Amino acid sequence: MKDPSPPRRYVCQRCGNCCRWPGDVRVTDEEIEKIAHHLGLPLDLFIERYTRLNANRTGLSLIDQDGGACVFLKGKNECLIQAVKPSQCAGFPNAWNFPGWREMCEALEVSEEDGSESRS
Ligand code: SF4
Numbered sequence: 562m563k564d565p566s567p568p569r570r571y572v573c574q575r576c577g578n579c580c581r582w583p584g585d586v587r588v589t590d591e592e593i594e595k596i597a598h599h600l601g602l603p604l605d606l607f608i609e610r611y612t613r614l615n616a617n618r619t620g621l622s623l624i625d626q627d628g629g630a631c632v633f634l635k636g637k638n639e640c641l642i643q644a645v646k647p648s649q650c651a652g653f654p655n656a657w658n659f660p661g662w663r664e665m666c667e668a669l670e671v672s673e674e675d676g677s678e679s680r681s
């Protein structure tokens with residue numbers, strides 16, 4: 562019998578919206594090392610310049626620009642650390658999302674079964 566609700570996944574359209582809304586962009590120790598290396602900065606300088614305690618004080622997040630966008634967002638949708646961006650960024654919206662996320666994300670919904678795309 563055919564599964565009435567085949568698996569769906571979402572393909573990012575790089576609108577940049579998720580880089581602009583306020584909130585924590587969490588970074589692990591390993592991600593901090595990778596990003597600092599990518600930028601050619603000593604670890605302690607990167608941490609001092611680009612991170613802050615996250616909202617519940619359990620780890621570090623990237624700092625924000627005025628208005629709440631991520632410090633590494635350039636223009637509307639260019640990530641300056643795309644090659645080493647945190648897993649939180651890479652995982653949205655397939656690995657994690659939140660109630661109402663679809664209103665703010667332009668990702669295309671793709672059927673794993675037939676490859677068809679839709680923006681729903
Ligand atoms: S909001 Fe959605 S479509 Fe836009 S950049 Fe983020 S994941 Fe991609």
Ligand code: SF4
Nearest residue numbers: 580631633634640650
């Ligand atoms: S690190 Fe890059 S992908 Fe992640 S929120 Fe910042 S600008 Fe967006």
